[in-house]
Amino acid sequence: MPKLNVPEAKTSGSAALIHIEALSLHYGASKALKDISLTLGERVVTAFIGPSGCGKSTLLRCLNRMNDLIDNVRIEGGVKIGGHNIYSSDVDVIELRKRVGMVFQKSNPFPKSIYENVAYGLRLHSSQNKSELDGVVEQSLRSAALWDEVKDRLHSSALGLSGGQQQRLCIARAIAIKPEIILMDEPASALDPLATARIEELILELKKDFTIVIVTHNMQQAARISDFTAFFYIGELIEFDSTTKIFTNPAKKQTEDYVTGRFG
Amino acid sequence: MENHFEMGLDALRQKILLMASRAETAVNQSVQALVQRDYDLAVRVREDDNIIDQFEVDIDEMAIVLLTKAPLASNLRLITVAMKVSQNLERIGDEATKIAKRARDLAQEPPVKINFDVNRMAAMSLAMVKDALDSFVHRDSAAARAIIPRDREVDALNKEIHQQLAQHMTENPDTIGRCLHWIVAAKSLERIADHAKNIAEEVVYLCEAQDIRHTLKN
DSSP: OOOOOOOGGGTTTSSSEEEEEEEEEETTTTTEEEEEEEEEETTEEEEEEOSSTTSHHHHHTTTTGGHHHHHHHHEEEEETTTTTESTTTTTTTHHHHEEEEOOSSSSOOOOOBBHHHHHHHHHHHHHOOOHHHHHHHHHHHHTTTOOOHHHHHHHHHHSSOOOHHHHHHHHHHHHHTSSSEEEEEEETTOHHHHHHHHHHHHHHTTTTEEEEEOOOHHHHHHHHOOOOEEETTEEEEEEEEEHHHHHHHHSSSSHHHHTTTTTT | OOOOHHHHHHHHHHHHHHHHHHHHHHHHHHHHHTTTTTTHHHHHHHHHHHHHHHHHHHHHHHHHHHHTTOOOHHHHHHHHHHHHHHHHHHHHHHHHHHHHHHHHHHSSHHHOOOOOHHHHHHHHHHHHHHHHHHHHHHHHHHHHHHHHHHHHHHHHHHHHHHHHHHHHHHHHGGHHHHHHHHHHHHHHHHHHHHHHHHHHHHHHHHHHHOOOTTTTTT
């Protein structure tokens, strides 16, 4: 496969925030990511798409060093966020994950109240008093478009919420600690169409304040919510461009074949 | 929370309405230039046609982007209908340009002394365009269906004017060149009514999901 030279200017209209530089990742002897270089813009939604095993979720987890938690992982190259290499030895990984929040495929609220789920990270990271906490919890739930549905039962268990509400709660929990970047790994794949639509609308609202990188298997979801799309195949970045370009006139045949459902 | 897809559809509707307003103005002005022998106005209508053409390009681009988001049911119909409405509006703009070209040439020659009702024909075609667009805006299927038979009235009037002009040319061979200009202008008005009918048929499809093209003998 020819090596891809990714133009730096692809984040047009938005300042570059994340620079992935010649990144390769090995799980033991197997190479899951092969020399990926990519620049992602600030306050835009970038979608990672590609068939299972293409490395998109692995790359997403490189952006807040979640792969550090997996044994036998070796990384070459680097990732800079705001100009700082997040893999340098002096980086505090806890601080990094405050800046780069994450929402997973399966909603994973703590077995605590709705309020405590959102307040949990704040209590860990800063010592705010109750009125401050109340304010941030409300604001975060409002930003996650959940406030109106839960304001009368903030102290009920989060596990009583529907799947879609639990996922929005996880988004509220992620934004409560004011990250710059939110990583989302198939955040709507377990939800019904209505709950999916709410998550998609929420993502479009959140990009006003946050930089969002999302992994999705749903082509139309990528088309609906993202500004830029990166297509991966067997650990390689095949094509990166504006989402409109990727979905109307991709440069590579492989991209066209994937987005039109011919393989993958 | 705002619905971003709906916002995209609204922007598409707004763009269609702006284009429609341009196209209606072009037809109005071309007829005015023809009837009032206004050379400058005729030239201006021709120059403005590229604005209408650009609307068609922009609307197609907006529609294609919306289609990538996998719209369904009435939203899907709205986007495909918007593309067809814009194509018909672009052609209405082209017909206005043709009328303006004849108006420009006729303004430089002596008037033809013949009474035929081009104003009435223009008014009928324009009313059809306006009503077709209103039915699109209000998603009014009944109003759209009511427009379709009116095309026959315009066709009949065009035929009448054509016969009058043919008769006049036979009797006054020195006016053949000018009468041919008028025949072409009247034909353009008749085509404008056809495009209005096409738009009305698209509105019926939009509202009822029923394709009535080529099913009614008008």
